Amino acid sequence: MNKKIIATTSLAGCFGCHMSILDIDERILDLIELVEFDKSPIDDIKKFTQPVDIGIIEGGCCNSENTQILKYFRENCKILVSLGECAIMGGLPAMRNGIPIQECLNEAYLDGPTVQENHEHIIPNDEELPLLLDKVYPCHEVVKIDYFLPGCPPRADLIWNALYALITENPMEMPYEVVKFD
Amino acid sequence: MEGPINKIKISLDGKTIFAPKGSTIVEAARENGIYIPTLCHFEGTDPKACCRICTVKINNRLMTSCTTPIAEGMEIESNSAELNDLRKSIVELLFVSGNHFCPTCEKSGNCELQALAYRFKMLVPRFPYSFPRKEVDASSPKIIKEQNRCIACKRCIKTIRDEKGRHYFAYKNRGQHLEVVLDPVLGAAMPDDLARKAMENCPVGSILYKEKGFDEPIGTRKYDKQPIGSEIENQS
Numbered sequence: 159m160n161k162k163i164i165a166t167t168s169l170a171g172c173f174g175c176h177m178s179i180l181d182i183d184e185r186i187l188d189l190i191e192l193v194e195f196d197k198s199p200i201d202d203i204k205k206f207t208q209p210v211d212i213g214i215i216e217g218g219c220c221n222s223e224n225t226q227i228l229k230y231f232r233e234n235c236k237i238l239v240s241l242g243e244c245a246i247m248g249g250l251p252a253m254r255n256g257i258p259i260q261e262c263l264n265e266a267y268l269d270g271p272t273v274q275e276n277h278e279h280i281i282p283n284d285e286e287l288p289l290l291l292d293k294v295y296p297c298h299e300v301v302k303i304d305y306f307l308p309g310c311p312p313r314a315d316l317i318w319n320a321l322y323a324l325i326t327e328n329p330m331e332m333p334y335e336v337v338k339f340d
Numbered sequence: 341m342e343g344p345i346n347k348i349k350i351s352l353d354g355k356t357i358f359a360p361k362g363s364t365i366v367e368a369a370r371e372n373g374i375y376i377p378t379l380c381h382f383e384g385t386d387p388k389a390c391c392r393i394c395t396v397k398i399n400n401r402l403m404t405s406c407t408t409p410i411a412e413g414m415e416i417e418s419n420s421a422e423l424n425d426l427r428k429s430i431v432e433l434l435f436v437s438g439n440h441f442c443p444t445c446e447k448s449g450n451c452e453l454q455a456l457a458y459r460f461k462m463l464v465p466r467f468p469y470s471f472p473r474k475e476v477d478a479s480s481p482k483i484i485k486e487q488n489r490c491i492a493c494k495r496c497i498k499t500i501r502d503e504k505g506r507h508y509f510a511y512k513n514r515g516q517h518l519e520v521v522l523d524p525v526l527g528a529a530m531p532d533d534l535a536r537k538a539m540e541n542c543p544v545g546s547i548l549y550k551e552k553g554f555d556e557p558i559g560t561r562k563y564d565k566q567p568i569g570s571e572i573e574n575q576s
Contacts, residue, residue, distance in 0.1 A: 243443055246464050248471075253441060255471035293471060298464065306463040310443035334567055337461070339442035339454060340558070 162211040162325050165235060166198040169224040170251045170294060171217025175242040176200070178311035179214075182318045189318075192325050197234075210235040212324055215303070218248040219295040223288035232301040237324060241317070243310045243339060245297045252294040259292055310340050350414040365405035365416060366394055375569030376418050377427055377456055379543055380493035381406040388494055391434075393427050393456065424460060431456050432465035439471060439488035440544075446553035447545030449561025453491060454544075455568035480527035482535035483547055490520050490546040500538045502526065508538070520546070 168176060176199065182189065196210050197203045213235030219225045232238060243249040254262050267273060267281045297303050307320055316336040323330035347358040352369055359368030364387065369376045380391035387406035396405040397417040405418070417423065434440075434453055442448045474487035496509040497520065508530065512521045530538075539549040558564065 240464070243441075247441075247469060250441065250444065252469075252471065253439075253444075255469075256439070256473035296464075296469060299468060308463055332461070334458065335565055337458060337463070338564075339457070340445070340448040 161192060161194045163196050163208060164193045164198070164212050164214065164321075165196045165206065165210045165231065166200065166214040167216065167227055167231060168199060169215065169217035169227060169245070169297070170220035171242065171244045171249070173199075173216070174311040175216035175245075178242075178309070178314050179317055181311075181314035183314070185318055189321065193321075206230075206234045211237060212321070213238045214241050215239065215245045215297050216241050217244045218251060218297060219291060219300050220251050221288035221290050225291070225295075225300055228297055228300055237304045238297075238301065239305045239307060239320065239324075240297045240303045241307050242312050243308060245303075246306055246308055247296050248294040249310065252296075255293040259290060263290075308337060308339050313338065348410060348412045350410050350412075350416060352416045353419050359410055361410075363410055365396060365403075365408050365410055365414075368410045369405070369418070370572050373573060373575050374418070375572040376405050377459070377569060378406055379452060379456060379491075380495065382495045382499060382541060385495075385498045388498075391430065391491070391493060393430055395423060395426060397423060427456070428460035428462055429466065431460060431462055432467055434491050435462075435465045436467045436469045437472070438491065439474060441488075445489065445545040446548050447489075447542075449556065449558065449564055451545060451563075452543035452568060455563040458563060459567045459569065477522060478550075479524060480522055480530055480535075480550075482530040482532065482550055483522070483527070483538060484550060485520075485522045486546050486548060487519060488546075489544045491544055492518055492520055493543060494520070495541050495543060496520060496538055496547055499541050500534060502534075508534070 166176065166179070180186065195201050196208060197206050213231045215228065215231060215238060217224070219228060240246050244251065248255060263281050267276060268279055305320065307316055309316060313336045319331045319336070344358055346360060348361050349356060349358055350368060352374060357368065357372040359371050363371070366376050366378060366381065376396065377393045379393045380389070381387045381394065389404040389407045392404060394405045395402050398408070398414060431453065435457065440453070442454055445451065448454060476487065477485040497507055497511065500508045502508070506526060508523055508526050509520050510523065512519045536549050538547045
C-alpha cells in the first residue's frame with residue numbers, strides 16, 4: 159500500500175491540538191509506517207511538495223493569513239479535517255466575536271489596564287502584518303471541510319481512530335468517552 | 341393484555357407499557373426505563389415545553405411529551421432516526437444562537453445541553469454561528485449570571501424563590517432580545533444554599549456559584565463516561 163500523504167497546520171490555535179496528535183504515544187511508530195508528512199509544523203516543510211490526501215487544520219481564521227493558508231490547504235488536500243474547537247467554532251479567539259474590532263484593538267493597545275509605555279497611542283497597522291478579520295471564523299464557514307474532530311484538545315484516541323479510519327478507508331470507531339468538547 | 345389496576349396501556353416505539361393515569365408521556369416512559377430527552381423541563385415543576393427536545397410523534401403529529409398526558413391505547417413514536425435528528429437540530433440551534441465556549445465553561449462535563457450534543461453525536465452544528473454580544477452580570481455577591489450561555493429555559497425562574505415566594509429571576513424583553521435576569525435587590529442578599537441550588541438547577545453554565553469552579557477533574561464529571569439518560573435506561 160502506498161503511504162498516504164498528510165499535511166497539518168495551526169491557524170488561530172495554540173498548538174494544543176498538535177500536541178494531542180503527539181499524544182498518540184507509541185502508535186506514532188505505526189502511523190509513520192502508514193503516512194508521510196508533507197507541509198506541517200512537525201517537519202517544518204513550508205510549501206506543499208505533492209498532492210496531499212489528508213489535511214488537518216487546527217485553529218479558526220482570525221486574520222487574512224489564516225484564510226490564505228486555509229484556502230491553500232483546500233486546493234492541495236483531497237480531505238480536510240477540522241481538528242479541535244477553534245477550527246470548528248472559533249474557540250477562545252472567537253470570544254472577541256460580537257465586539258467591534260476597533261473596541262478590541264483599543265482595549266489591547268490603548269485603554270486596557272495592562273497597557274504600558276504606548277505613549278504615541280500606536281495601534282500596529284504595518285502592511286507586513288496580516289489584516290485582522292471582523293471576527294474569528296470557523297474553518298467550515300471559509301472553505302468546505304470534510305470531517306470534524308471536536309475537543310480542546312481532541313482526545314488522542316479520537317485523532318488516532320479518525321486517522322486510522324481515513325488511512326485504511328474503514329468506518330471510524332467513536333466511543334462515547336472520546337468525543338468531548340473540552 | 342390486561343394491565344395492573346389504575347394503570348393505562350400505551351405503546352411506545354412498538355413496546356407496550358403501563359403507567360398511572362394522569363402521567364405525562366415523559367413520566368410514563370421514565371417509569372418504564374425509557375429515556376425521552378428533556379432540557380427545559382425540571383422534575384417537580386410544571387412543564388413549559390419551550391425547548392421542544394422531548395418532541396414525539398403521536399398519530400403522526402408532533403407533540404411535546406413533557407406536557408402531553410397519556411391516554412389509553414396511545415401509540416407514540418420517540419426513538420426514531422427522524423425524531424432524533426430533529427432533536428439534534430434543536431441542540432445545534434441552541435449552540436449557534438448563544439456563545440457556548442465549552443473549553444472555558446465551569447459547567448462543562450455537567451452541562452445538560454452539552455450532554456445532549458454528546459448523546460446525539462453532534463460534531464459541528466449544521467447552522468452558522470451568530471456570536472451575539474451578551475453581558476455578564478456579576479453584581480450579586482453569590483452568583484454570576486452569564487448571559488452568553490443562557491438558553492432561557494425558565495428553570496431558575498420556576499425553582500429559585502425566597503420564603504415569601506418571590507422570584508429571584510425573571511424574563512426581560514421579548515423575542516430575540518429575551519433575557520433571564522437576576523433581581524438586583526433580592527440577588528444582593530441571596531442566601532448561600534439558594535445560590536448553590538440555582539447553579540445546580542441551571543442546565544447550562546449560565547448561573548455560576550461565585551469563587552468556585554473547575555473543582556471536578558475531567559473524567560469524573562457527570563457526563564464524562566455515561567450519556568445523559570443512561571441512568572434511566574440502566575435502571576433494573
